[in-house]
Amino acid sequence: MRNREWWPWALSLGVLGVLYGPVVGWGPVAEDLQWAYKGWVTARDPVAFLQPFHQHYRPFVLAFFSLASVLFSDHWWLYRAASFGVGATVLVTAGRFLKDHAGLPAVAAATVGVLWLAAPLSDEVFFVTCEVQQLFYCLGVLLALWARKRESISGWFWCGVLLAFGSKEEAVVLPVLAVIQDAVLFRLAPRQIWRRTRFLWGFALAYLLVNRVVTQFEAGWFYKNPWLALPNLATTWTAFWHLHPPVLTGYSQALVAHWPKAVLAVVLTGLAVASGLARWRVVVFCFFAAGVVLAPTLPANVQSPRYTFLSYFFFLTGVAVAARELALRARQWRAGTIVAFCLVVISVAANDVLVVVGDREDWGRFQQLSARLDGELEPVLASLRQKKPVLLVRGNDSQPLSNLVRSPQGLPKLYFPRPDDPYGVVSVSALVSWRLRSEGIAAKRVLNAVSDRAPVAFVHEVGGFVPLQSYPVDNNRLFGYGTVLLEPVRALEFNPQAFP
DSSP states (O other), X not given: OOHHHHHHHHHHHHHHHHHHGGGGGOOXXXXXXXXXXXXXXXXXXXXXXXXXXXXXXXXXXXXXXXXXXXXXXXXXXXXXXXXXXXXXXXXXXXXXXXXXXXXXXXHHHHHHHHHHHTSTTTTHHHHSGGGHHHHHHHHHHHHHHHHBOSSOBOTHHHHHHXXXXXXXXXXXXXXXXXXXXXXXXXXXXXXXXXXXXXXXXXXXXXXXXXXXXXXXXXTGGGGSOGGGHHHHHHHHHHHHTTSSOOOOSOHHHHHHHHHHHHHHHHHHHHXXXXXXXXXXXXXXXXXXXXXXXXXXXXXXXXXXXXXXXXHHHXXXXXXXXXXXXXXXXXXXXXXXXXXXXXXXXXXXXXXXXXXXXXXXXXXXXXXXXXXXXXXXXXXXXXXXXXXXXXXXXXXXOOHHHHHHHHSOSSSOOOOOOOTTSGGGTSOHHHHHHHHHGGGTEEXXXXXXXXXXXOOEEEEEETTEEEEESOOOOOGGGSSSSSEEEEEEEXXXXXXXXXXX
């Protein structure tokens, strides 16, 4: 990198460090401990690496937590530092892509990097450690597309492909991205496109076959409502243009209410393509890529708004290329046009940063609830150490999370809800198993009481667990009724495929 190119990226990293630096000191959030415990088991039982987990198999994510559980133990700031290191690598790779394929100079590329990562459409990957899966996936896709040039494809391409497919099941769209890149960006003939992508198509088909054998496509519920895809795309694309916040659910109703904004988003997209002029192919490729990356999550409620990380990068790149081309061709109005663009960028960035700070506050409060539950667990841990089954009943403990959901500082969020578990914020089975793993004990949540031993029962209120003299166990009320039955088992024998 030339001397005049390093300072915008250094400034970008500084801004992102100030924004996300406080997060390094957080403990685990939401599903983090589920992956951490599975990683701990896998590090000691390699067979577990070949078994599915949480309906999707993500080997690089599992490998990350397996290695981290050995190296970092309970020092969660090291998990976060490692995850942030992957994020920094993503930013560097994105910079190479912006320079080589989008033709953006260092200042413009670094600006895109800040607008991308310091945005509420992207920030969840820095607050929830298990979302390192999105960072790995993004790194793989960007590495693969950057390695593809019009004249040749470097060996980094297959490194990116393997990383993407090993991190997120959405990687099945990578062959489509490669075809669009060849057809739109490189203007290759169909025969050339087929020659350059045929092995990638074969790899993707083999992946789908293996994935079906391993996971049996248990997440097929993603695609039970395909009609949701179009309204979901419309509302998400409108959110990309900052015309309204991301819509978590009820896409059709939101589209009815905000259809003028959706129309405006379409108009702005058309203007961006037209403004690109000589670089319009780059703009078209980026907008197509943004839509293709979104496609796998569009038919499912509350999914796409959580997975806009990579899609938003392509969208911003298309807008940045179009804006730069328009500024370069403004001639006598160039200075005024550049000033106007800068004011718009500053306004959008300032608003996004304020929202991200609010999101950081929200996720921080959510993490504090997990830490609070951890501090209240001693009576439960004592019973499990005595090899007694434990029944946990939710009492009047929903207010802290309800307050957070009703009064967010940032955007409304899904928060990985756990309706049966205390406070509703974390799998108590994962939390307890992680706490007791060094003692050789895990707490498996069971949905059918098969033991003849009466469990020790506690009701959870705000502030702690209160013992119950007796509480009848009803197998029909062990899922979805605010009760969790934990059965103590040997830690190394507990190899969960999911935490229900």
